[in-house]
Amino acid sequence: MKQKNSFSGQIGFVFAAAGSAVGVGNLWRFPYLAAKDGGGLFLLIYLVLVLTVGFVLLTTDIAIGRKTGKSAIYAYESMQKKWKFLGVITFLVPVLIMTYYAVIGGWILRYIVIYLTSSGKQAVADDCFTAFISSPSSVWYGLIFMLLTALIVYNGVEDGIERVSKFIMPVLLIMVIGIAIFSLTLKTTLDDGTVRTGLQGLKVYMKPDLTGITVGRFLQITLDAMSQLFFSLSVSMGIMITYGSYVKKDVDLNKAVSQIEIMDTGVAFLAGVMIIPAVFVFSGLDGMSAGPGLMFVSLPKVFYSMGTVGRVIGILFFVLAGFAALTSCISVLESITANCMELFHTERKKTTRVLSVIYLIATAVIALGYSIFYVEVALPNGSTGQLLDIMDYISNSFMMPFISLLSAILIGWIMKPSWIAEEMELNGEKFKRKKLYNVMMRYIMPVIMVILFLQSTGVLNL
């Protein structure tokens, strides 16, 4: 087999990993959860979780990757032969996510096209989004997004992934900061004379809302924050193991982990500053509905209320979302590609070609899940959904807590946390939160994961 590629250095790795972490989850799910879950209270809980649970999960994945130099399947196998099954389950998460991530990327592409070719008025109609996804021709957008992703992965780690991430991430950061500042300057006067300003909206976002708080509600907010954290950091699905395996031995992993966490959390926070004040000013927060609803239905209305400048903001916002989705989608495909290369001893170009064909078909099937292959299924967590939601549920709600639980047992009790610490201190660096890591890994993570798993399977109902 050919020698594996690697990132050129710390910056290339951090941008690529942050590119994976910063995705549509940061832009639409985080602000939505913050608005729903008591504003500042959610922010505080999330921050504590990033510094504890997030830190542990991210450190573990990256250190496993670099130490073993392998992707999930063989990384787990090389730790303990019997634990190869965990590698296989982990590998299946991106395999499932890849079937639908390009579909979402395609929706974003469609909105870029709408704003580039029209004033955006068409996007304001209530059924614009549903009409689009339920038309079979929407498939093309997903396919284009899938092809674009495959093309980048085809070009390899340094020339494909790193190069694209090093361009996209700084641009994305500047755009998020720019739009966030703009959002704070917004202002409208309602018919009854009340004035609503962006700064008031910021207060709604950041002030901890403790009304009606009970132990149950607090727990539910914590679990919401936790599952958001998993999804957002792209952990427990082997992606960070693959990216970790491309990191050179002289890179300080402690710094890299902190930088990735700061970028991911920073963009999520700023997405809230971008979206919540704007929605507050123009629709008084009624528009903060969930998921696609927020991004593809509420925001276009907000952009339209801004007048001409709204079109520019609309273009910028969806380009930004497209960038975020692209670097995430790349990481999903890369992880599958790397595992397949190790599994079948094939080279990158051939592997990517085969995977592209498979996933072009999969993307088409999932996209058609809103038209030709329409199904409506009740999921164990109480929601109902189409093909895309089913894939999302299995991979994120069901498999990820399960994988983290097993991985906590493997690292905490069989390999022992010192196995990870060795890698974190490889060049004499100090693994600062070592004690925290040990306690978390051995005692706290298993408990948390069991609770999360029970909740997502509907056994525990908060």
Ligand code: PHE
């Ligand atoms: N972390 C990405 C986000 O927040 C989503 C993602 C999930 C990316 C799984 C890759 C794999 O949107």
